[in-house]
Amino acid sequence: MLKSYFGRLPNGKEIYSYAVSNGAISLTVLDYGGIIQSLKYCGNDVVLGYNTIGEYLDNDGYLGAIVGRYANRISGGSFRLNKKTYRLFKNDGGNTLHGGAGGFSGVVWDVTGDDASITLKYLSPDREEGFPGNLLTGVKYYLTENGVGIEYTALCDKDTVVNLTNHSYFNLIGGETIENHFLLIDADYFTPVNSALVPTGELRPVSGTVFDFRCAKSIGRDIEENDPQLKIAGGYDHNFVLRKDGFRKVAELSSAKAGIEMDVYTDRPGMQLYTGNFLTGRMGKNGKKIMKRGGVCFETQSYPDSVNHPEFPSTELKAGEMYHTVTEYRFHKY
Numbered sequence: 001m002l003k004s005y006f007g008r009l010p011n012g013k014e015i016y017s018y019a020v021s022n023g024a025i026s027l028t029v030l031d032y033g034g035i036i037q038s039l040k041y042c043g044n045d046v047v048l049g050y051n052t053i054g055e056y057l058d059n060d061g062y063l064g065a066i067v068g069r070y071a072n073r074i075s076g077g078s079f080r081l082n083k084k085t086y087r088l089f090k091n092d093g094g095n096t097l098h099g100g101a102g103g104f105s106g107v108v109w110d111v112t113g114d115d116a117s118i119t120l121k122y123l124s125p126d127r128e129e130g131f132p133g134n135l136l137t138g139v140k141y142y143l144t145e146n147g148v149g150i151e152y153t154a155l156c157d158k159d160t161v162v163n164l165t166n167h168s169y170f171n172l173i174g175g176e177t178i179e180n181h182f183l184l185i186d187a188d189y190f191t192p193v194n195s196a197l198v199p200t201g202e203l204r205p206v207s208g209t210v211f212d213f214r215c216a217k218s219i220g221r222d223i224e225e226n227d228p229q230l231k232i233a234g235g236y237d238h239n240f241v242l243r244k245d246g247f248r249k250v251a252e253l254s255s256a257k258a259g260i261e262m263d264v265y266t267d268r269p270g271m272q273l274y275t276g277n278f279l280t281g282r283m284g285k286n287g288k289k290i291m292k293r294g295g296v297c298f299e300t301q302s303y304p305d306s307v308n309h310p311e312f313p314s315t316e317l318k319a320g321e322m323y324h325t326v327t328e329y330r331f332h333k334y
């Protein structure tokens with residue numbers, strides 16, 4: 001693992017980047033937010049990012065970051081657990097998004113590593129952003145022969161709720177939006193949202209809708225359709241109910257122009273497909289603009305707002321119990 005100085009926070013704290021490579025895959029991660037700053041497959045950088053810490057501090061869309069304690073929206077910024085109501089910081093209108101104002105995307109992680117992996121640790125104190133319990137969180141990025149894996153662990157001294165993911169924006173070709181990328185998602189249902197982008201609780205069949213990715217289609221094919229769910233989000237920003245359980249392949253993204261395919265594997269029940277609808281065209285690393293729909297996120301997780309939907313898979317973590325989940329992004333030429 002190669003450690004390099006990356007920049008400084010306004011409070012003077014030095015931020016470092018950590019890099020590992022095995023020839024086919026090169027990965028660079030920051031201790032700030034656990035951000036994947038660069039992921040190269042056979043020399044092609046396939047994620048959006050910035051060159052400086054100042055640009056990351058502006059937090060324009062959680063580029064590459066670990067999001068937690070609780071990915072996506074928590075309705076009303078509150079939930080009940082063990083007959084108690086917990087109130088969180090509301091950073092997205094009346095709701096909490098991606099763990100609150102000081103979520104895991106904005107903290108500095110402790111880093112260790114070896115030739116093929118980078119391990120980050122963060123101890124989130126009891127009641128940070130309103131969440132119960134001291135939560136010891138680990139994120140291990142590891143290289144595989146043709147990809148990168150992310151192993152999340154967490155342990156708490158109180159009963160709590162956890163939903164961790166990574167917010168990388170993928171673009172296999174660069175220099176253009178992801179609308180020409182083909183996408184397949186192994187999901188028969190998705191969770192429709194209300195006007196604040198919070199799931200209503202319904203599981204709606206994808207069949208006959210613009211959300212049907214069971215046979216690969218280009219992301220752009222239906223994205224401008226006059227569909228109320230697409231209109232609310234300005235594109236795709238929805239959780240898919242993944243078929244089967246256990247660690248399995250759930251999605252395939254490909255770019256014919258790049259000749260590259262990326263497969264997403266996870267053990268999670270859901271995946272937020274987000275097509276970068278809120279990106280604003282700021283300048284990113286390597287002189288490339290981070291344009292609207294310039295990248296696509298596959299945020300593997302439990303369904304958003306599960307804490308307020310007993311019918312969704314549970315995100316509760318009992319005191320002393322180990323939270324453990326794995327997601328892998330695997331690449332190949334085609």
Ligand code: GLA
Nearest residue numbers: 061062072197237272274278
């Ligand atoms: C997630 C959300 C989006 C948006 C992005 C960050 O993907 O679902 O609505 O908030 O994060 O810009």
